[in-house]
Amino acid sequence: MQQNRAVKIEFKNFEENSTFRTIHYLGSKLRSLEFIKKTIDEIDPSKKGVCDLFSGSGVVSHYLSGERLIFCSDIQNYSKVICEALLNPISNNFIDNFIPSLKRKEVIEIELKKFKKIINYENQILNGNINNTDKICNFLEDCSIYNFIEEKNKKINKELYKVLSETKKILEKDKKKFIITKYYGGLFFSFKQSIVLDVILNHINNLNEKYKNFLLASLLSTASDLVNTVGKQFAQPIRPRDKNNKPKNGLLNQLKKDRNLDVIFYFEKWFSKYSNIKARNKEHKIFRLDFKKTLEKIDEKIKIVYADPPYTRDHYSRFYHVLETISLFDSPIVSKTKIAGKIKNSRGMYRENRHQSDFCIRSKAPKTFEYLFDKVAKKNKILLLSYSPYDENKKSHPRVVTLNVLKKLAKKYFKFVEVRTLGKFTHNKLNKSSLHLNALDEAEILIICKN
Numbered sequence: 001m002q003q004n005r006a007v008k009i010e011f012k013n014f015e016e017n018s019t020f021r022t023i024h025y026l027g028s029k030l031r032s033l034e035f036i037k038k039t040i041d042e043i044d045p046s047k048k049g050v051c052d053l054f055s056g057s058g059v060v061s062h063y064l065s066g067e068r069l070i071f072c073s074d075i076q077n078y079s080k081v082i083c084e085a086l087l088n089p090i091s092n093n094f095i096d097n098f099i100p101s102l103k104r105k106e107v108i109e110i111e112l113k114k115f116k117k118i119i120n121y122e123n124q125i126l127n128g129n130i131n132n133t134d135k136i137c138n139f140l141e142d143c144s145i146y147n148f149i150e151e152k153n154k155k156i157n158k159e160l161y162k163v164l165s166e167t168k169k170i171l172e173k174d175k176k177k178f179i180i181t182k183y184y185g186g187l188f189f190s191f192k193q194s195i196v197l198d199v200i201l202n203h204i205n206n207l208n209e210k211y212k213n214f215l216l217a218s219l220l221s222t223a224s225d226l227v228n229t230v231g232k233q234f235a236q237p238i239r240p241r242d243k244n245n246k247p248k249n250g251l252l253n254q255l256k257k258d259r260n261l262d263v264i265f266y267f268e269k270w271f272s273k274y275s276n277i278k279a280r281n282k283e284h285k286i287f288r289l290d291f292k293k294t295l296e297k298i299d300e301k302i303k304i305v306y307a308d309p310p311y312t313r314d315h316y317s318r319f320y321h322v323l324e325t326i327s328l329f330d331s332p333i334v335s336k337t338k339i340a341g342k343i344k345n346s347r348g349m350y351r352e353n354r355h356q357s358d359f360c361i362r363s364k365a366p367k368t369f370e371y372l373f374d375k376v377a378k379k380n381k382i383l384l385l386s387y388s389p390y391d392e393n394k395k396s397h398p399r400v401v402t403l404n405v406l407k408k409l410a411k412k413y414f415k416f417v418e419v420r421t422l423g424k425f426t427h428n429k430l431n432k433s434s435l436h437l438n439a440l441d442e443a444e445i446l447i448i449c450k451n
């Protein structure tokens with residue numbers, strides 16, 4: 001039997017203990033929450049504050065926020081929006097009336113009518129009336145309105161050209177109103193979905209600031225559920241053809257699965273989930289900052305810095321740029337890239353200047369970790385660092401910094417450096433009935449650093 005296997009944790013109790021998966025998120029700590037909480041409670045039974053320095057989807061901050069004061073921070077705006085909704089929830093009649101009022105005013109139907117040509121065209125594809133896989137592929141490859149406007153000389157099928165021209169004219173009347181449709185319609189969402197998402201987004205942005213985070217977070221979670229990609233991230237829209245330029249098998253099913261999902265149904269579901277979050281009587285603080293700036297803000301109320309930085313060369317901004325644009329409600333320039341020898345807009349429609357993290361760059365990562373260790377030690381706080389080792393079987397990307405290097409660097413700044421795995425911890429701490437073995441064992445590591 002394999003050694004060092006991990007213990008499967010009963011997730012039912014976690015649900016009651018307020019786990020909340022806000023978005024489909026790579027490297028989410030959802031499954032390690034109890035491990036993290038128990039470690040924190042052990043190293044600080046006095047229940048002082050925790051700073052979640054790389055909060056991402058907000059699950060860790062939320063899980064700890066019932067018992068401790070939380071400072072949470074991330075460089076990305078969508079993370080701030082979600083964490084505000086999780087940690088500082090609001091509920092009142094005005095908010096409760098948001099969806100009924102959208103429905104009453106029939107605003108969605110009015111906007112959908114304007115775009116009926118492109119919606120009908122896509123519908124014919126989705127529902128099989130256009131039974132021509134090449135045509136489906138052409139649609140997926142050429143339907144971007146942003147590219148249609150920018151890359152003028154592109155050769156496009158006549159019928160599609162006509163509906164795109166008409167859609168472009170509607171968008172030009174109000175440039176800010178349909179950013180999701182302009183950038184991501186047909187690529188990450190169906191056109192119908194993107195128009196409904198846009199209508200909701202516009203209504204949110206017309207509201208008083210204090211209501212925005214709650215509703216925007218519901219919309220971000222909705223977008224994350226709907227997106228039509230493999231793995232529910234936003235790095236690449238579906239690639240319709242294989243290496244030999246042949247339409248992929250099962251393409252239509254893959255499209256139908258997500259693109260027929262109803263936006264309002266999902267938005268209502270998320271609205272109700274966020275509404276059920278209980279306000280905690282704590283003065284949690286949420287920042288959108290580089291971690292270096294957040295470290296400067298840490299005061300005597302905070303005892304532990306919990307850090308879950310990225311560990312591979314993949315920048316998180318690549319996977320969640322669509323959520324960033326929705327949350328910022330801006331009109332970014334799309335970054336360029338060389339495709340088949342030609343400079344084109346990036347296939348994923350990435351924001352130009354999206355955040356590039358020093359933790360993901362091999363030459364910069366060790367120094368960046370040293371900065372983190374040095375600052376936390378100087379502030380006299382305990383550092384709890386998450387680390388997920390590299391699993392070759394899963395074809396995940398190698399870590400930019402290895403565990404051994406991290407330990408060595410940490411020891412330069414902290415007298416006490418202890419490495420714990422989820423498996424080891426749960427064996428020690430959980431009762432026998434929950435000791436189910438599975439392959440998670442070393443998948444989650446915590447490094448405790450203190451002086």
Ligand SMILES: C[S@@+](CC[C@H](N)C(=O)[O-])C[C@H]1O[C@@H](n2cnc3c(N)ncnc32)[C@H](O)[C@@H]1O
Pocket residue numbers: 025027028029030053054055056057058059060073074075076079289290291292308309310311316317357358359
């Ligand atoms: C591994 S994820 C955090 C996941 C989070 N613990 C969760 O469970 O959802 C790493 C996060 O670090 C953020 N990040 C990367 N570099 C950063 C920096 N220099 N300052 C602040 N945040 C950064 C990314 O935006 C990303 O959200």
